[in-house]
Structures are given as structure tokens and as C-alpha cells.
Amino acid sequence: MAKEKKNDEGDDGGGSDYLKFTGMGFQMLAVIGICTFVGYKIDESGHHSVKWVTAVLSLTGVFISLYLVIRSVKK
Secondary structure (H helix, E strand, O other), rough: OOOHHHHOOOOOOOHHHHHHHHHHHHHHHHHHHHHHHHHHHHHHHHOOOOOOOHHHHHHHHHHHHHHHHHHHHHH
């Protein structure tokens, strides 16, 4: 019986971990999406034939989101 009680106590962390990692995924999506959108608008207003600002800002968004994920996983 003591084992059953011990297993019940350890079940609390699963749901919060799921929400934490789901939230990180949405955070990554938002950061990359906003950076890409800003780059697209800059390229659109500048009438660039090659969308280099979009490419640079989308890659910047990827690196920023990876930094945020690594920082939150270390905690």
C-alpha cells in the first residue's frame, strides 16, 4: 500500500511539464513569425527584388527562440 501512495504523489509533474513545453513551442512560433513578418514588411516597403531582410530576420528569430528555449530548460 505504501508503494501505491508513493506513485500517486509523483504524478503531479506530468501535466505541468506538458504545458511548459507546449508553451515553449508556441513562444518559438510567435517569435519566428513576428520576425519574419517584420522582415517581409520591410522588404515590401523597400521594393527589394531579393527578400534578404526577410531571410535575415527569420534566421534571427530562430536564434532568439532557441536561446529562449535553452535558457528556460536550464532553469
